[in-house]
Amino acid sequence: MNQLMNKVQKLWDEHKIVSMAVLFILLLTVPSVFPKNYIMGIICRILLYILLAGGLNVINGYSSQFCIGYAGFFCIGAYAEAILSLKAGMNFWILLPISGIITAIFGLLIALPTLRLSGKYLSIVTLGFSEIIRLTVLNWNGLTGGPMGIKGIAVPSLFGLEFKSAIQYYYIFLFLVILFVFATSRVIKSRIGRAWMSIREDELAAKSLGVEASKYKAMNFMYGAFWAGIAGAAYAPYTRYIDPTFFTLDEGFNILAMVIVGGMGTMVGPIAGSIVINIVTELLRPISEYRMVVYAILIIGMMWLRPQGLFGATQSILSGGKIMKKSDRGKKKGREAA
Amino acid sequence: MSIILEAKKVSKYFGGLKAVDEVDMSINSGEIFGIIGPNGAGKTTFFNMCSGVYSLTRGGIWLSNENITGMRSERIANKGLARTFQNIQLFKFMSVMENVKIGFHVHTKTNVLNAILHTSTYRKDEQFVNRRALEIVEQVGLSPYKDTMAGNLSYGIQRRVEIARALALDPKVLLLDEPAAGMNPNETRDLMLFIKKLNKDGYTIVVIEHDMKFVMNTCDRILVLNFGKKICEGNPDHVKNDPLVQEAYFGKGLLTKEADT
Numbered sequence A: 001m002n003q004l005m006n007k008v009q010k011l012w013d014e015h016k017i018v019s020m021a022v023l024f025i026l027l028l029t030v031p032s033v034f035p036k037n038y039i040m041g042i043i044c045r046i047l048l049y050i051l052l053a054g055g056l057n058v059i060n061g062y063s064s065q066f067c068i069g070y071a072g073f074f075c076i077g078a079y080a081e082a083i084l085s086l087k088a089g090m091n092f093w094i095l096l097p098i099s100g101i102i103t104a105i106f107g108l109l110i111a112l113p114t115l116r117l118s119g120k121y122l123s124i125v126t127l128g129f130s131e132i133i134r135l136t137v138l139n140w141n142g143l144t145g146g147p148m149g150i151k152g153i154a155v156p157s158l159f160g161l162e163f164k165s166a167i168q169y170y171y172i173f174l175f176l177v178i179l180f181v182f183a184t185s186r187v188i189k190s191r192i193g194r195a196w197m198s199i200r201e202d203e204l205a206a207k208s209l210g211v212e213a214s215k216y217k218a219m220n221f222m223y224g225a226f227w228a229g230i231a232g233a234a235y236a237p238y239t240r241y242i243d244p245t246f247f248t249l250d251e252g253f254n255i256l257a258m259v260i261v262g263g264m265g266t267m268v269g270p271i272a273g274s275i276v277i278n279i280v281t282e283l284l285r286p287i288s289e290y291r292m293v294v295y296a297i298l299i300i301g302m303m304w305l306r307p308q309g310l311f312g313a314t315q316s317i318l319s320g321g322k323i324m325k326k327s328d329r330g331k332k333k334g335r336e337a338a
Numbered sequence B: 001m002s003i004i005l006e007a008k009k010v011s012k013y014f015g016g017l018k019a020v021d022e023v024d025m026s027i028n029s030g031e032i033f034g035i036i037g038p039n040g041a042g043k044t045t046f047f048n049m050c051s052g053v054y055s056l057t058r059g060g061i062w063l064s065n066e067n068i069t070g071m072r073s074e075r076i077a078n079k080g081l082a083r084t085f086q087n088i089q090l091f092k093f094m095s096v097m098e099n100v101k102i103g104f105h106v107h108t109k110t111n112v113l114n115a116i117l118h119t120s121t122y123r124k125d126e127q128f129v130n131r132r133a134l135e136i137v138e139q140v141g142l143s144p145y146k147d148t149m150a151g152n153l154s155y156g157i158q159r160r161v162e163i164a165r166a167l168a169l170d171p172k173v174l175l176l177d178e179p180a181a182g183m184n185p186n187e188t189r190d191l192m193l194f195i196k197k198l199n200k201d202g203y204t205i206v207v208i209e210h211d212m213k214f215v216m217n218t219c220d221r222i223l224v225l226n227f228g229k230k231i232c233e234g235n236p237d238h239v240k241n242d243p244l245v246q247e248a249y250f251g252k253g254l255l256t257k258e259a260d261t
Helices: A002-014 A016-028 A037-062 A070-087 A092-114 A119-139 A166-189 A191-201 A203-208 A213-239 A249-262 A268-283 A285-305 A326-337 B043-050 B073-079 B096-102 B112-117 B120-139 B155-167 B185-200 B212-218 B236-240 B243-250 B253-260
Strands: B003-014 B017-028 B032-036 B058-063 B081-083 B173-177 B204-208 B221-226 B229-234
Touching: A002 A016, A016 A166, A037 A070, A037 A166, A037 A191, A037 A213, A037 A249, A037 A268, A070 A092, A070 A119, A070 A213, A070 A249, A092 A119, A092 A213, A119 A249, A166 A191, A166 A213, A166 B112, A191 A203, A191 A213, A191 B096, A191 B112, A203 A213, A203 B073, A249 A268, A249 A285, A268 A285, B003 B043, B003 B204, B017 B043, B017 B058, B017 B204, B017 B221, B032 B043, B032 B185, B032 B212, B043 B081, B043 B173, B043 B204, B073 B081, B081 B155, B096 B120, B096 B155, B112 B120, B120 B155, B155 B173, B155 B185, B185 B204, B185 B212, B212 B236, B221 B236, B221 B243, B229 B236, B229 B243
Parallel strands: B017 B229, B032 B204, B032 B221, B081 B173, B173 B204
Antiparallel strands: B003 B017, B003 B058, B221 B229
């Protein structure tokens, strides 16, 4: 697996521009290959969840603050878009960043009181936060329509072109995913990404080097929340109808499962996780709710055999704290052969 | 010579335990200052207070005449005080270069927007960090290991990486907590020469150490702690001959018994 990944990586690095262009053209032609709305719907789901899992990966994978209530942020983004577009009649393209910023502010609000928490305590707080958001949305009839949800959200349009079906909407999701990967990979490679990773690896040492841990943790939460807001804002006009049942804790666990299966702490991880989990979901549709059992087995097996996930950061504290030297690996293989 | 780091009546109590009790210390710029004492004397606690890991029960600490009492450790690092840890706290899964690069955090300014748009601030920062990190890695003699994962290096080299990372802060004072712990005599000698060289390059160094040969040969002045109290301060010869220091390290039972019989 690692060898294969290294080979792909090498090939990618050597012909970076060419491979990017090829990938881009392939992605553009996807709708003409799959003209059916059903399959395009699945592909749109995959792209939506790449955004969500990617955003969660920035929080869980890069600074190792274990957030499990990510659906709360998704909910805020979706409702911000729906309410502002219905009540204020604002344009979808303006609402995208606005919903992102609103969600990021909520991210800051939850990050500030929890800066001193870590590990499972932080997880419990985010869990509670997600439920608070859902219950608020469920009961605030005046603003959110309560259990009835919000109907008839305006479809985005660009130069007179309306994004109505999954085939057209695919391009919006694709645009957002490319934007996300572009921005995040640059942030990760900069001083800010280094600060996040130093906090993940050893917070005490990071502080002793002048990394303001609390500031960067808050910033990390805001960045992750921002993309959840964007994903929510893109999702609301896609389904044209949202209600609180979309944003339950199960949704949060679903996103978390993608991050864990795909692997934390890399850009590829959440993309792979989203593809795998969404395809498994589609394949297992006939057995309905029993597919949760399959997820559970998948996650347990993953944690057991490959704690860093399919494409996770092998060279990080996320891989279970083991450092494998090349020579050790050789020896182990030799011993097994003998 | 000016005083660069000063501690006045610094105390730390853990409940009823007086881990550090009214210790005074003043360090001149450009010297190598040693802190010694038996196990549990409060040396590391004292260090942790200087670098902001622990809060002070009483007293105050000044870094080049600026009061840093009660500041958080990241602020203190920003003011120019870098430290290493007794049980090495490297970023084990990052390469040596990446470890050193994180040390430049306080000297760079890139924010999220700069990073996304690759503005001139970002490019300047990255160039600066890459160039200086290479320089420091070379200065410390780690060039052959610069792309190795820090966790895979030998103990002595890891110590060096930790020092290199602290040097990236361009500190006024460098605190080293037991840098020679667990090293063999050869490694210790290398380290001794290395610390002397750093001092010659202009760094003020404070070092906690158990290895007497190491301390006596490198330090200009030495402070001795025992049970949280300062019992002696002075140059190595003075400290060596101090009766209180001898008592703290060897006890006094044997001599008096012989005298009695």
